[in-house]
Every structure is written in C-alpha cells, then in structure tokens.
Amino acid sequence: MSMITMKNVYYQYPLEKEQVLKNINLSIEKGKVYGLVGHNDAGKTTLCNVIRGFIPSFYRGKLTGEIELDGKTIQEYSMGDLATRIGYSFQNPFTQISGVKETVFEEIAYGLENLGTAPEVIGEKVRELIAMFKLDALQEKNPFELSGGQKQRVALAAIIALDPEVIVIDEPTSQLDPQGTEEIFKIIDLMKKKGKTIILVEHKIDLIAAYVDEVIVMSQGEIKMIGKTSEVFTNKEVLTYGGQLPQVALLSLALQNAGITMPTIPITLVEAQQAIEKILSREV
Amino acid sequence: MTNAIQKLYPSTKMSIVLAVILFTLMMPGYISQYSVFPIFIIIAFISGVGTKFLSAFIKSIFVLVLFIFVFQCFLIPSDTVIWSKGILTLYKEGLEASLLMTSKIIAISSSLIWFFLVTPIKDMMFALEKAGFSKKFTFVIYSTIQLIPQMKKLSQTILEAQKSRGIETEGSLMIRLKAFLPMLGPLVLSSIQQTEEKVLALEARAFSATVRKSSYYQMSKKPVDYLVISVIFIGFMIFVWWRFFK
Numbered sequence: 001m002s003m004i005t006m007k008n009v010y011y012q013y014p015l016e017k018e019q020v021l022k023n024i025n026l027s028i029e030k031g032k033v034y035g036l037v038g039h040n041d042a043g044k045t046t047l048c049n050v051i052r053g054f055i056p057s058f059y060r061g062k063l064t065g066e067i068e069l070d071g072k073t074i075q076e077y078s079m080g081d082l083a084t085r086i087g088y089s090f091q092n093p094f095t096q097i098s099g100v101k102e103t104v105f106e107e108i109a110y111g112l113e114n115l116g117t118a119p120e121v122i123g124e125k126v127r128e129l130i131a132m133f134k135l136d137a138l139q140e141k142n143p144f145e146l147s148g149g150q151k152q153r154v155a156l157a158a159i160i161a162l163d164p165e166v167i168v169i170d171e172p173t174s175q176l177d178p179q180g181t182e183e184i185f186k187i188i189d190l191m192k193k194k195g196k197t198i199i200l201v202e203h204k205i206d207l208i209a210a211y212v213d214e215v216i217v218m219s220q221g222e223i224k225m226i227g228k229t230s231e232v233f234t235n236k237e238v239l240t241y242g243g244q245l246p247q248v249a250l251l252s253l254a255l256q257n258a259g260i261t262m263p264t265i266p267i268t269l270v271e272a273q274q275a276i277e278k279i280l281s282r283e284v
Numbered sequence: 285m286t287n288a289i290q291k292l293y294p295s296t297k298m299s300i301v302l303a304v305i306l307f308t309l310m311m312p313g314y315i316s317q318y319s320v321f322p323i324f325i326i327i328a329f330i331s332g333v334g335t336k337f338l339s340a341f342i343k344s345i346f347v348l349v350l351f352i353f354v355f356q357c358f359l360i361p362s363d364t365v366i367w368s369k370g371i372l373t374l375y376k377e378g379l380e381a382s383l384l385m386t387s388k389i390i391a392i393s394s395s396l397i398w399f400f401l402v403t404p405i406k407d408m409m410f411a412l413e414k415a416g417f418s419k420k421f422t423f424v425i426y427s428t429i430q431l432i433p434q435m436k437k438l439s440q441t442i443l444e445a446q447k448s449r450g451i452e453t454e455g456s457l458m459i460r461l462k463a464f465l466p467m468l469g470p471l472v473l474s475s476i477q478q479t480e481e482k483v484l485a486l487e488a489r490a491f492s493a494t495v496r497k498s499s500y501y502q503m504s505k506k507p508v509d510y511l512v513i514s515v516i517f518i519g520f521m522i523f524v525w526w527r528f529f530k
Binding site for chain 1: 409481
C-alpha cells in the first residue's frame with residue numbers, strides 16, 4: 001500500500017535559476033525503510049522537505065506536481081496534523097533543541113505537550129523512549145549541554161514520541177561515533193519492526209545496505225535509480241551518479257574482474273561471509 | 285526549591301510585586317519608598333536568595349540609580365542653592381527630584397529582582413500558559429532567556445576562531461573594539477540561519493497544532509497562596525482608604 005506518492009514533481013527555490021528537483025515520480029510503500037543516497041547537492045534534503053510539507057509552506061519557490069500522503073494531497077493537511085503523520089529529524093543537531101526546556105526529559109515531552117497530551121501519558125511515553133534511546137543518565141541534563149551526538153539522539157526520541165506513521169531522518173549519524181551510529185540504526189530497525197515507514201538520508205552506505213529495504217539514488221535533482229537494496233547496490237551504475245557501493249560489493253566486483261566469481265554479489269558483511277564460505281567449500 | 289516563599293505560585297509572588305509598585309506610585313515622598321529596599325533585603329534572605337539579591341542589585345540598579353541621582357541633582361536648576369563649587373551647583377529642587385525618582389526606582393526594582401530570583405522561569409511560563417497566554421508568547425520569552433547564554437557561547441567560539449587566525453582580541457579598548465566589530469557579522473548571520481532551522485524543528489514538534497497545549501510539569505495554588513493574596517489585597521485596600529479617604 002502506497003503511503004506517499006509523488007507525480008511529476010518539480011521544485012525551484014526562490015531566487016535560484018535552476019530547478020532543484022526534476023521530474024520526481026515516487027511511491028513510498030507503508031512499512032518499508034527507504035535509503036535516500038546521492039552526492040552532496042543531489043536534492044535529497046529538498047526532497048525530504050517536499051515530503052514533509054515544509055516546501056511550499058515554509059520555503060516558497062515554485063513547486064509543481066502532485067504529492068499525496070495516505071490518499072490526500074499534502075496541502076490538505078495542516079502543519080499540526082503533518083507533525084503527527086510525518087516525523088522529521090534534521091541533519092543539524094544543534095538547531096533541533098527547542099530552547100524552551102531545561103531537561104532532556106522535558107525536551108522529549110515538548111511535542112506531546114503541543115498536542116495537548118495528558119501529563120500521565122506524557123510521563124509514560126517519555127520514560128519508555130528514554131529507556132529505548134539509553135538516555136537515562138542524561139534525562140536531567142540541560143539539552144544545550146549535550147554533545148552533538150547526544151542532541152541527535154534526543155531530537156530523534158522527541159520526534160518518535162509523536163508516534164508518526166512516516167519518519168524522515170536526514171543524516172542522523174553525521175555527528176555520532178561508531179557506537180552511537182550503531183544505536184541509531186538499532187532504533188531505526190526497531191521502528192521498522194513497529195511498522196513505521198522510514199525515509200533515511202545517509203552517507204554510510206554499508207549501514208544503508210544492512211538496514212534498508214529499498215534504495216533511491218539521486219543525482220542533480222533527479223531520481224536516477226530506485227529498487228531493492230540488493231539490486232541497486234550490486235549495480236555499478238550507482239557509481240556513475242556519484243553514488244557509492246558497499247565495501248563488500250566493491251570487493252566482490254574486484255574479485256570478479258580478477259577471475260574469482262562469487263555466487264552472488266554480497267552487500268553486507270554477513271552475505272559476504274556466506275559467499276566466501278561457499279567459494280571455499282567449492283574449492284575443497 | 286525547598287523554601288516556602290520560593291514555593292509560592294508565581295501569580296502570588298507577582299501580586300506582592302504589583303502591590304509594591306502601586307504603593308510606591310501612590311505614596312507621596314520618598315522615605316517609605318526607600319524603606320522598601322531594606323524590607324526586601326530581609327525578605328530575600330528569608331527566601332534564601334539574600335546574597336544573590338544584593339549582588340544583582342549592586343551590579344545592575346545601584347550604578348544606574350547613582351548615575352540618575354547625580355545628574356538630577358545638578359541638572360534641575362532652581363532658586364535655592366544648597367552647595368556650589370566651580371561649575372557644579374546643587375539645587376534643592378534637583379535634590380528632591382533625585383530622591384523622589386531614585387526612591388521609586390529602588391523600590392520597584394528591588395521587588396522585581398526578588399521576584400525573578402525566587403521564581404524559576406519554568407514556573408513563570410507554566411503560570412502564564414495556565415492564565416491563557418498563547419504558547420507563542422511564552423515561547424518568545426522563554427527562548428529569549430535561554431538564547432542569551434547560547435549567544436555568549438557562540439560569540440566566544442567566533443572570538444576563539446578569530447584569535448586562532450591571528451586577530452588580536454586582548455589589550456586596549458581600541459584593540460577589543462576592533463576585534464568585536466568583525467565578530468558581530470558571523471554572530472548575527474549564524475543566529476539568523478539557526479532561526480530558520482529552529483522554526484522547522486519546532487514545526488516538527490507540532491508547535492502549530494491548534495489544540496490547547498498541555499504541560500507535563502504541574503503546579504497549583506495552595507491555601508497559603510490564597511492567604512497571601514488575601515492579606516495583600518486587604519492590606520492594600522486599607523492603604524488606599526488611609527491615603528485617599530481618611
């Protein structure tokens with residue numbers, strides 16, 4: 001079932017001469033995780049802003065085409081409604097702190113307060129999220145005193161608190177260390193298991209390969225490739241659009257060139273391990 | 285926050301401030317107004333913020349009051365000269381005007397300093413929202429208060445970045461001024477840029493939702509609040525009767 005559909009979408013920022021998005025046709029299926037990849041300035045964040053409705057309600061400019069969420073055009077939703085339907089976690093953790101709350105606990109609760117949720121429900125939900133995001137030690141700290149990675153986790157928790165059906169996450173791990181990155185991806189996986197539809201903008205291709213169902217490759221404002229992760233990330237065409245392939249896929253392709261053929265091109269470490277084991281058992 | 289006075293509901297504490305302001309404005313002369321200051325020193329110590337109160341008063345109001353006092357004394361001319369030396373002449377009317385004005389400033393500012401020291405911002409915002417003020421209004425106040433230390437931190441970062449590029453930031457007043465001016469550009473621009481991102485981040489937290497905002501943080505008026513408000517109201521009515529009808 002299609003959750004978001006975009007037909008012939010074009011967008012041009014005010015005062016810009018060129019279109020930032022061109023001929024976007026996209027269908028986002030309910031319950032799937034999408035990885036949105038591409039080089040810088042490919043239009044990934046702009047596409048996310050269109051999906052979330054920040055374009056054209058906040059950024060003006062020229063937007064044409066049809067964008068539907070759950071069968072209704074995005075313009076039919078109020079900004080308040082959209083906050084509960086599409087969660088958005090931004091790239092910059094420093095500007096995601098509301099600035100009106102004195103503790104991490106209250107920061108996560110802020111969105112729920114804006115929705116008029118009863119205090120006892122807020123307490124229950126926030127405590128659950130604090131445990132999920134492992135923020136117990138930070139819950140009484142001022143959000144401004146947190147590191148970039150900690151702020152990012154708090155911001156994502158605050159968005160998930162609103163229980164949106166779709167979650168757009170723009171480069172959540174750009175400020176995180178490997179352990180923090182792993183934790184964020186575990187949460188993304190958990191959200192997927194809860195049936196959430198997730199659109200994830202991320203440069204860490206190996207993690208994208210391990211967690212997402214489908215990959216959208218963007219370049220110069222256009223969607224160049226879209227398909228299952230295993231299909232897109234085994235196709236060298238990605239490289240022509242300034243994209244990357246997972247390390248294990250690159251290794252496998254290099255081995256193929258050297259005459260060592262793998263049964264399938266792996267995209268994750270687990271698949272690579274299985275493929276190598278097969279080759280080794282064949283040689284024995 | 286264990287002190288009983290600090291625990292009072294914000295509007296109760298504000299009613300004390302309002303009573304002081306009205307008393308100050310309605311009462312003739314300056315002796316009663318000046319006497320408000322020592323009373324507030326005592327109240328501040330009972331409230332557990334005595335040292336902070338004195339420090340805030342000296343750092344902010346004292347210098348201002350001294351400045352106003354001196355200017356008023358020497359700048360309002362009249363026939364009665366109290367003291368004169370060189371170009372400086374102290375007139376009787378000038379002195380009286382200074383005493384009247386500074387006594388009011390001291391009384392009102394002491395009550396306000398005390399109020400802000402014993403009322404956490406969180407309590408103030410809760411009370412304002414509960415009183416029906418829009419969340420946009422409380423957001424502007426709250427975020428501005430929180431923004432000041434952030435701006436200070438940002439300016440420090442910019443200053444350090446400039447220092448690392450060889451710009452002199454320490455020394456005479458001129459050197460400091462020269463370093464300060466180029467800092468303003470990045471400070472203002474980055475603040476504007478962050479505002480844009482912050483607006484979107486707030487929208488993502490349902491800031492535009494049309495439902496009435498709730499609050500996880502709760503506080504309510506207790507019997508002691510009603511008692512304090514009643515005492516203040518009765519006391520003020522007696523004062524008005526004594527001042528205007530007796």
